[in-house]
Ligand SMILES: Nc1nc2c(ncn2[C@@H]2O[C@H](COP(=O)(O)OP(=O)(O)OP(=O)(O)O)[C@@H](O)[C@H]2O)c(=O)[nH]1
């Protein structure tokens with residue numbers, strides 16, 4: 428994934444490497460002023476005030492122990508901090524021990540849910556799995572059509588209800604269909620909703636409840652799709668969705684282009700949800716399993 432991720436993280440990397448190395452050139456000593464300026468750089472890179480403060484206090488302690496003596500040691504130190512932070516949580520996808528694995532996908536409007544489902548469907552089809560899609564976004568006819576297009580493109584069956592119908596009922600029927608037809612993976616698409624809209628969030632809770640009732644242990648993954656370009660607001664979204672549907676993993680879409688990649692660390696630190704997948708474009712193959720090591724390498728790439 429490194430090539431794609433690298434491009435997506437250039438903006439953050441530019442802040443991290445150039446600014447930090449520049450700072451080190453001016454202030455060779457890691458003193459209070461250096462740390463203050465470094466903290467500003469970390470926040471500017473969207474790492475979040477909490478994670479930035481933690482890095483700074485750790486650094487203060489470790490510098491006293493003479494572990495960081497030059498700029499290359501400084502960068503290596505930061506990389507290790509970032510990696511350690513991302514490795515705390517299990518980033519692998521959970522599958523059902525038997526029967527269909529149900530993956531519920533949610534998020535605010537336009538973050539990339541349906542596209543990410545299309546990519547995941549392609550990803551699992553490539554592994555020889557039988558994939559089904561549930562069109563639980565019943566609000567707009569266009570939403571069902573968009574999912575239908577993906578289903579034909581990647582060779583996955585689709586279960587749809589009537590437009591304006593109950594999205595939980597579609598999920599219910601889809602779980603039934605997935606079991607009856609021996610699907611390996613069922614991906615449930617939901618309508619975009621603002622995390623501040625209580626009634627819509629309740630409806631999402633209901634969709635999840637219906638799935639669990641129909642198939643104990645399901646949904647095996649509850650993926651929250653976040654738009655990587657939104658920065659700190661993503662943290663707020665993650666917090667609310669986690670409260671309502673107990674999100675098990677993040678799908679970080681739009682990490683290509685002008686992404687604020689640093690926000691990944693802020694989210695993992697503040698929300699305690701692992702990033703499991705990343706989206707790096709609009710095509711079916713533009714999906715990658717999240718790998719903390721290559722991600723951190725991308726954040727600190729030089730020669731930009
Ligand atoms: N560059 C880029 N664009 C993406 C990515 N993922 C999705 N998009 C684009 O983002 C736009 C919205 O994607 P959708 O999948 O329709 O988003 P959604 O969350 O399902 O939207 P609603 O159902 O309306 O809430 C589309 O133009 C997608 O092509 C990505 O990883 N990179």
Ligand SMILES: [Mg+2]
Pocket residue numbers: 540541542564570617618619
């Ligand atoms: Mg959609």
